[in-house]
Amino acid sequence: xKTRTFFKFFYFFNKKxxxxxxxxxxxxxxxxxxxxxxxxxxxxxxxxxSACNWFKANFPGEILYAVKTNxxxxxxxxxxxxxxxxxxxxxxxxxxxxxxILPNARSYYMNTVKSREHIKEAYYNYNIRDFAFDTxxxxxxxxxxxxxxxxxxxxVRVSISNEHAEIDLSQKFGALPSEALGLLRLAxxxxxxxxxxxxxxxxxxxxxxxAKGISEVGNIIKKTKIIPDIINVGGGFxxxxxxLQPQPLENYINEIKKAFDLLxxxxxxxxxxxxxxxxxxESGSSIVKVVLRKKQKLxxxxxxxxxxxxxxxxxxxxxxxxxxxxxMTSKKLTSFSLYGPTCDSADxxxxxxxxxxxxxxxxxxEIGQLGAYSLTFRTKFNGFYSNQIFEVQDKPMxxxxxxxxxxxxxxx
Numbered sequence: 001x002k003t004r005t006f007f008k009f010f011y012f013f014n015k016k017x018x019x020x021x022x023x024x025x026x027x028x029x030x031x032x033x034x035x036x037x038x039x040x041x042x043x044x045x046x047x048x049x050s051a052c053n054w055f056k057a058n059f060p061g062e063i064l065y066a067v068k069t070n071x072x073x074x075x076x077x078x079x080x081x082x083x084x085x086x087x088x089x090x091x092x093x094x095x096x097x098x099x100x101i102l103p104n105a106r107s108y109y110m111n112t113v114k115s116r117e118h119i120k121e122a123y124y125n126y127n128i129r130d131f132a133f134d135t136x137x138x139x140x141x142x143x144x145x146x147x148x149x150x151x152x153x154x155x156v157r158v159s160i161s162n163e164h165a166e167i168d169l170s171q172k173f174g175a176l177p178s179e180a181l182g183l184l185r186l187a188x189x190x191x192x193x194x195x196x197x198x199x200x201x202x203x204x205x206x207x208x209x210x211a212k213g214i215s216e217v218g219n220i221i222k223k224t225k226i227i228p229d230i231i232n233v234g235g236g237f238x239x240x241x242x243x244l245q246p247q248p249l250e251n252y253i254n255e256i257k258k259a260f261d262l263l264x265x266x267x268x269x270x271x272x273x274x275x276x277x278x279x280x281x282e283s284g285s286s287i288v289k290v291v292l293r294k295k296q297k298l299x300x301x302x303x304x305x306x307x308x309x310x311x312x313x314x315x316x317x318x319x320x321x322x323x324x325x326x327x328m329t330s331k332k333l334t335s336f337s338l339y340g341p342t343c344d345s346a347d348x349x350x351x352x353x354x355x356x357x358x359x360x361x362x363x364x365x366e367i368g369q370l371g372a373y374s375l376t377f378r379t380k381f382n383g384f385y386s387n388q389i390f391e392v393q394d395k396p397m398x399x400x401x402x403x404x405x406x407x408x409x410x411x412x
Contacts, residue, residue, distance in 0.1 A: 021074060026394040031287060031323050031364050038386040039302035040287045041375065045078045045391060047283035048371075050401045052082035055279065058253045060260075061271025064088040064108055066235050067098065069276030069372045070284070072389065076101050079279065088235075088274040092118040095126050106130075110197070110232075110274070112138060112157050112173050119145040132157050132197060134175040136183065143190050154187040155195035155232060156180050158220065160213045165201020165236060166244065167314065173199065177216055184224050195230035195272075196220060203277060204236035205246050207255035214259035227265055232272040239281035240398045241369055243317040249278065249400055277372040282396035284371030287323070290363045296336050298359065303340015303347040305381040307374035308367065311338070311349035316369075319397040320353045323364040330358035342382040368397030 024030040027042055034040075055063050065079045066088045076087075080102050087098050090111040098107050108130035109122055122128035123146045132155040133139045139154070146152065159174025175183055180196070187194045196217045200209035210233055217231055233256055238246040260271065286307045292299040304312025311318050322329055334357040340347035355365065378385065395402065 021389055021391050023391045023393070025392070027285065027287060027366050027392055028323055028325070030390055030392060032325055036287060036289070036364075036388065037301075038388060039289070039300075039306060040386065040388040040390060041307060041370070042285045042287065042390050042392045043072075043074055043371070044283040044394070044396055045074075046393065047396045047399070047401075048075065048078045048280055049082045050399075051279045051283070052079060052084055054249065054401055055273075055275060056083050058250065059271075059273055060253075060257060061273065062086055064110075064272060064274045065279060066274045066276030067094045068376060070280045070375055071097060072375060073101055074389070074391070075280060075283075075371075080105065084279075088276075092121055095122055095128060099126055108132075108272075110155070110157075114138070114141070116141055116145045123149065129153055130155070133183070133187075134159070134173060136186065139183065139186055139190075148190070150192060152191045153193040153195060153230070154191040155197045155230070156183045156187055158196060158198045158213075158216060160198045160200065160216050161209070162199075162201030162204075164206035164209045165204045166316075167202035169199050169201050177220060180220050181224050184220060184226055184228070188226055193229040194226070195232055195269075196228045197230075197232035197234060197272075199234035199274075200236040202236055203238045203244065204252075205238060205244065207247060207252040209236070210252060211255045211259035214256065214263065218263045221263070221265070227267055228269050230272055231260070231269045232274070235274040235276050235278075237273070237275045237278035238400075239277050239369060239372065240400050241316055242319055242398070246400075278400070280371035281369050282371060282399050282401075284374060285366050285368040285397060286370050286374065288365050288367060290359060290361050290365065291341065293360055296334060297339060298336050298353075298355075298365075299339045299341070300365065301341050301384075302386070303338070303342060303384075304349065305340060305342050305344070305347060305379045306384065306386070307370055307378060308338070308340065308349055309373060309377035310370070311351070311367075312340070312347065315350055317351060318353070318370065319368040320355055321366050321368075321397070322356050322359055323366055325364070327363075328358075330356040332357040334359075341384050344381070366397070 112134040162168040198213040288300040310316040335352035338349040
């Protein structure tokens with residue numbers, strides 16, 4: 001590492017802190033200048049800007065960023081700077097985070113199971129007025145804890161099929177449609193405004209899921225004769241991966257619009273959505289170092305307990321490339337599996353990850369599509385943990401928003 005670069009690096013992480021992160025034109029420049037020993041994480045604000053602009057131009061309603069997806073301050077500020085100032089929060093700490101970073105932003109407490117203490121703190125200390133629930137007991141907690149407040153917006157979360165999602169959320173959250181009828185009536189009696197919400201599951205691979213959800217909402221409206229003030233179609237909007245290439249996002253929005261129009265409501269509710277992965281996934285990547293190679297197994301300095309949860313636990317195939325730094329890369333490609341640094345055999349990413357055959361100890365690999373959940377799920381298991389985060393200006397490895405940048409990474 002050059003002396004000048006070292007002192008610049010030291011200054012940023014010891015004087016200014018991580019929120020004023022160091023910027024590089026590209027990942028290659030970053031690696032060449034720093035030669036990192038520990039895994040490092042890269043954020044692309046330009047990618048987040050493209051995603052925010054797309055949703056603002058295409059979704060016919062209010063957009064709530066799902067904070068759990070990537071809660072670091074740089075990302076939250078970037079989301080807000082690009083015109084999204086409403087946030088889906090799931091905990092009191094996420095509420096506090098948004099209040100600290102963006103005092104005037106509006107947060108929606110959309111976790112359907114909350115403690116009385118956190119409901120009280122959210123309502124009285126942080127001015128939260130939007131609450132989701134899926135049981136009579138949870139509704140009772142909200143009403144009692146807020147002393148029967150008349151300024152609440154209450155959302156009944158309805159359980160719908162997650163058949164087209166890579167991650168099924170329907171078993172934990174949501175009232176059955178038959179149960180939602182009574183819950184909506186109860187909410188109407190106590191709230192200033194009422195909403196119906198659903199979630200199609202994470203990384204939803206077919207737009208029809210949103211149409212089915214809105215249709216189910218329509219059935220509840222017909223049976224209760226209550227037109228909600230708000231319909232929240234939730235999250236689940238997908239990102240792109242080498243083995244998961246969804247339909248264009250335009251198709252998802254068109255299904256939502258078409259299904260909404262089919263409700264034929266005289267007083268049309270406001271529409272909300274809660275994108276997370278679709279806004280930030282492609283903006284992030286991790287730079288890892290090869291510690292050991294055993295034939296087609298690469299042992300690297302990051303893993304399932306670090307930023308590679310999606311690749312390890314969910315078996316997502318992520319785009320990868322060798323960062324050559326002037327070294328010749330083999331034209332012959334090999335299918336690799338990855339092993340993380342911890343002593344747990346579950347610290348394993350099956351892949352396949354397609355990389356040059358001449359990879360060896362000391363080489364660097366960029367692993368893409370890690371802007372969503374990778375930082376959220378990090379642990380300090382076995383003492384392995386890195387919080388080195390940098391801003392880069394190059395393009396994401398794959399993109400839903402740049403049509404020439406979506407299919408160059410192979411799956412064996």
